[in-house]
Amino acid sequence: MSGTIEVERHEAEAVNSAKLRQPLYTARRKIFPKRASGSYRSFKWLVMAVTLGIYYLTPWLRWDRGPHAPDQAVLVDLANRRFYFFFIEIWPQEFFLVAGLLVMAGLGLFLVTSTVGRAWCGYTCPQTVWVDLFLVVERAVEGDRNARIKLDQAPWSARKLGLRLAKHAIWIAIAVATGGAWIFYFADAPTLFVELFTAQAAPVAYITVAILTATTYTFGGLMREQVCTYMCPWPRIQAAMLDEHSLTVTYNDWRGEPRSRHAKRAQAQGIATGDCVDCNACVVVCPMGIDIRDGQQLECITCALCIDACDGVMDKLGRERGLISYATLADYNANMALATGNGAHAIEPAKVRDAGGALSEAVAHFHLRKIFRPRTFIYFGGWALVGLMLIYGLVTRDRLEMNVLHDRNPQFVVLSDGSIRNGYTVKLLNKVPEVRTVLVSLHDLPGATMNVVGIDLPDSVSVPVTLEPDRTKSLKIYVRQPRELGAGGVQALRFTVEDRSTLEAADYTTSFESPE
Amino acid sequence: MSDKKIDDVTGISTTGHEWDGIRELDNPMPRWWLWTFYATIVWALAYTIAYPAWPLISSATNGMLGYSSRAELRTELDGAVAARADYAAAVAAAPVEDIIADEALRQFATSAGAAAFKVNCVQCHGSGAAGSAGYPNLNDDEWLWGGTPEDIRVTIAHGIRFEADGETRFSEMPAFGGMLGRDEVTALATHVKALGEGGDLSGPGAELFANNCASCHGEAGKGDITLGAPDLTDAIWLYGSTSADIAAQIRAPRHGVMPGWIDRLGETTVKELTVYVHSLGGGQ
Ligand code: SF4
Ligand code: SF4
Numbered sequence: 030m031s032g033t034i035e036v037e038r039h040e041a042e043a044v045n046s047a048k049l050r051q052p053l054y055t056a057r058r059k060i061f062p063k064r065a066s067g068s069y070r071s072f073k074w075l076v077m078a079v080t081l082g083i084y085y086l087t088p089w090l091r092w093d094r095g096p097h098a099p100d101q102a103v104l105v106d107l108a109n110r111r112f113y114f115f116f117i118e119i120w121p122q123e124f125f126l127v128a129g130l131l132v133m134a135g136l137g138l139f140l141v142t143s144t145v146g147r148a149w150c151g152y153t154c155p156q157t158v159w160v161d162l163f164l165v166v167e168r169a170v171e172g173d174r175n176a177r178i179k180l181d182q183a184p185w186s187a188r189k190l191g192l193r194l195a196k197h198a199i200w201i202a203i204a205v206a207t208g209g210a211w212i213f214y215f216a217d218a219p220t221l222f223v224e225l226f227t228a229q230a231a232p233v234a235y236i237t238v239a240i241l242t243a244t245t246y247t248f249g250g251l252m253r254e255q256v257c258t259y260m261c262p263w264p265r266i267q268a269a270m271l272d273e274h275s276l277t278v279t280y281n282d283w284r285g286e287p288r289s290r291h292a293k294r295a296q297a298q299g300i301a302t303g304d305c306v307d308c309n310a311c312v313v314v315c316p317m318g319i320d321i322r323d324g325q326q327l328e329c330i331t332c333a334l335c336i337d338a339c340d341g342v343m344d345k346l347g348r349e350r351g352l353i354s355y356a357t358l359a360d361y362n363a364n365m366a367l368a369t370g371n372g373a374h375a376i377e378p379a380k381v382r383d384a385g386g387a388l389s390e391a392v393a394h395f396h397l398r399k400i401f402r403p404r405t406f407i408y409f410g411g412w413a414l415v416g417l418m419l420i421y422g423l424v425t426r427d428r429l430e431m432n433v434l435h436d437r438n439p440q441f442v443v444l445s446d447g448s449i450r451n452g453y454t455v456k457l458l459n460k461v462p463e464v465r466t467v468l469v470s471l472h473d474l475p476g477a478t479m480n481v482v483g484i485d486l487p488d489s490v491s492v493p494v495t496l497e498p499d500r501t502k503s504l505k506i507y508v509r510q511p512r513e514l515g516a517g518g519v520q521a522l523r524f525t526v527e528d529r530s531t532l533e534a535a536d537y538t539t540s541f542e543s544p545e
Numbered sequence: 546m547s548d549k550k551i552d553d554v555t556g557i558s559t560t561g562h563e564w565d566g567i568r569e570l571d572n573p574m575p576r577w578w579l580w581t582f583y584a585t586i587v588w589a590l591a592y593t594i595a596y597p598a599w600p601l602i603s604s605a606t607n608g609m610l611g612y613s614s615r616a617e618l619r620t621e622l623d624g625a626v627a628a629r630a631d632y633a634a635a636v637a638a639a640p641v642e643d644i645i646a647d648e649a650l651r652q653f654a655t656s657a658g659a660a661a662f663k664v665n666c667v668q669c670h671g672s673g674a675a676g677s678a679g680y681p682n683l684n685d686d687e688w689l690w691g692g693t694p695e696d697i698r699v700t701i702a703h704g705i706r707f708e709a710d711g712e713t714r715f716s717e718m719p720a721f722g723g724m725l726g727r728d729e730v731t732a733l734a735t736h737v738k739a740l741g742e743g744g745d746l747s748g749p750g751a752e753l754f755a756n757n758c759a760s761c762h763g764e765a766g767k768g769d770i771t772l773g774a775p776d777l778t779d780a781i782w783l784y785g786s787t788s789a790d791i792a793a794q795i796r797a798p799r800h801g802v803m804p805g806w807i808d809r810l811g812e813t814t815v816k817e818l819t820v821y822v823h824s825l826g827g828g829q
């Protein structure tokens with residue numbers, strides 16, 4: 030080897046390489062991703078810590094809501110049909126708030142994808158995060174890439190068996206913890222924790238843990254990139270969200286090609302070479318097992334680890350970073366045109382460099398203002414609009430509501446003194462976790478009085494009713510009107526309910542039927 | 546249509562299918578996918594052995610697990626009966642007044658009674674219990690035989706003019722058409738109508754009423770629930786409120802019959818029906 034700089038060279042072939050094609054059915058190629066280091070890797074460690082932290086710890090956060098409601102900050106109470114999120118409590122009829130959040134999540138995904146490509150896939154998707162976590166375990170137990178390949182090829186021995194058992198045992202432990210954390214969102218976490226370990230929890234809890242353990246272990250440990258490539262619909266959909274100004278992980282062949290393993294020797298012979306030394310560092314770190322130099326591919330989750338790997342190589346070689354970089358298709362095409370004289374000839378590395386050997390001024394680089402374009406404005410606008418609507422809906426929603434159902438059979442009853450009686454089912458929704466006394470009143474019907482079944486009071490126009498905390502109360506109310514005061518036929522009738530202490534009120538207009 | 550090409554960008558062969566210039570890459574399936582596919586076939590076969598599936602000439606295979614949807618329904622119904630056994634037992638044991646006083650028991654009995662009402666009572670009293678001419682409205686506050694829970698229970702249990710039951714309620718108004726003349730009946734009807742609507746009570750009907758009717762309906766025409774004699778002063782008329790309706794009823798009274806239900810439905814259901822009827826708004 031000539032030259033003074035040593036770059037480690039790896040033997041690697043992309044799993045989707047055309048050379049490895051098989052007809053019809055293909056066995057999975059094992060991938061042994063090498064540990065990467067660099068700024069993207071550091072950022073990914075951080076994202077992993079935050080997302081896993083949120084997932085595992087959230088159910089344990091407490092939030093005091095008084096004696097009549099659970100004190101778990103985030104809780105989906107299926108039995109009582111309530112959803113608690115810190116200071117927000119959602120009833121089933123307010124589920125549009127959750128639907129709105131999902132719409133926001135969707136639009137947010139479009140927004141992020143149109144600007145920074147598959148950032149969801151590369152950084153925050155649970156599949157990516159858990160695979161990363163499983164890989165940490167794999168490396169800790171079996172070693173880095175080369176050691177793992179060696180172990181994989183070695184015949185079975187006590188050591189190999191021990192290492193494999195240890196790895197799978199830790200994976201399963203993580204999988205159990207993952208499935209276990211999930212069910213804590215649906216019940217009081219500390220109570221359920223004790224119940225789980227004393228065999229007192231409901232069978233559905235154990236079944237859920239078992240299913241999620243199986244899926245986590247299978248997807249994170251055994252299937253990995255297969256999930257992204259073959260099972261997930263998102264790689265197919267996201268193509269519709271990308272345009273020529275979206276950032277994606279790109280191999281900049283306009284400066285990398287022609288690649289050469291022996292650049293010095295080639296240059297000595299007067300052959301032009303690009304920056305790529307064909308060391309395969311980018312291939313061996315790739316968790317998807319592909320070669321980014323083959324161009325944009327469906328398999329690439331844009332985890333950016335190949336950028337870290339190549340930047341390390343470029344640093345060693347003393348060249349500019351960014352042979353593999355986040356770039357837009359527009360910039361890439363511009364630079365390609367520069368390097369190939371608008372496609373007139375093969376890539377000429379000299380064309381992108383100035384006399385001093387540095388990258389030329391003419392090379393296009395990503396500029397932040399490219400983020401602001403109609404597509405992103407529309408996504409952001411839609412996202413923000415839904416968000417504002419949700420906030421508006423949340424702060425203006427009623428915590429005391431009334432629904433009235435008029436009896437239809439019979440529509441009215443003639444009483445012995447000739448007065449007319451109508452029946453109503455009145456539902457009062459007390460959406461705060463406190464007992465409160467409200468006043469139900471009748472309006473707009475001359476001479477009408479009511480009596481509430483189960484409340485022993487003389488007929489009147491207003492009846493005080495005590496509401497249980499955080500519950501719906503259903504009342505049967507009979508309204509009667511003396512015949513001589515009625516107009517006959519259908520008359521309007523309005524019920525109101527008011528909480529005099531909080532000044533909350535609701536009303537409902539219905540009708541009162543009487544003979545013509 | 547099927548000329549295979551090597552795709553320029555990927556270097557992969559196409560399947561030869563082409564739609565508007567779009568070609569399909571011939572990528573191989575993952576092998577585990579194939580195994581999953583075989584596994585679903587095995588599963589399907591096993592399923593048809595375990596569960597009823599294959600049609601035979603006049604029936605179908607029963608399946609090794611002995612499952613049937615009818616048996617599952619049976620189990621669920623039994624489960625429902627078992628789940629409400631506590632309430633059912635409490636309703637069976639408690640007197641009607643106690644059931645009404647207890648919120649939970651009342652709700653349970655009202656629902657059960659509503660169901661029984663729909664099966665047994667709506668044919669005469671209507672689905673809203675509002676009755677019709679000749680069939681009393683159970684929502685209002687007039688009761689021929691009393692509107693307390695116990696009165697209602699006795700009426701439902703033993704019926705009215707139901708000869709098969711020795712304890713049935715019985716009343717019979719004589720047919721005055723054979724005893725009084727045409728004019729007298731008309732005068733009486735005029736008087737009775739005036740009782741309820743207000744009007745001249747000094748006409749010839751007053752004396753006729755005192756002599757013929759007051760013994761059951763009372764001097765003031767207020768009726769008597771112990772005799773099943775209706776109140777003639779209120780706004781509710783079982784057989785109509787016009788003078789002609791009233792005169793017809795005086796001449797040749799119609800007498801409705803209600804069966805007693807105790808033998809058919811049993812003690813508990815009768816109590817549940819009582820609670821339901823009492824809840825309709827007129828119960829006392
Ligand atoms: S792109 Fe970078 S990391 Fe990949 S082979 Fe070339 S020099 Fe090595
Ligand atoms: S090609 Fe690069 S960005 Fe894409 S998945 Fe592989 S390592 Fe990640």
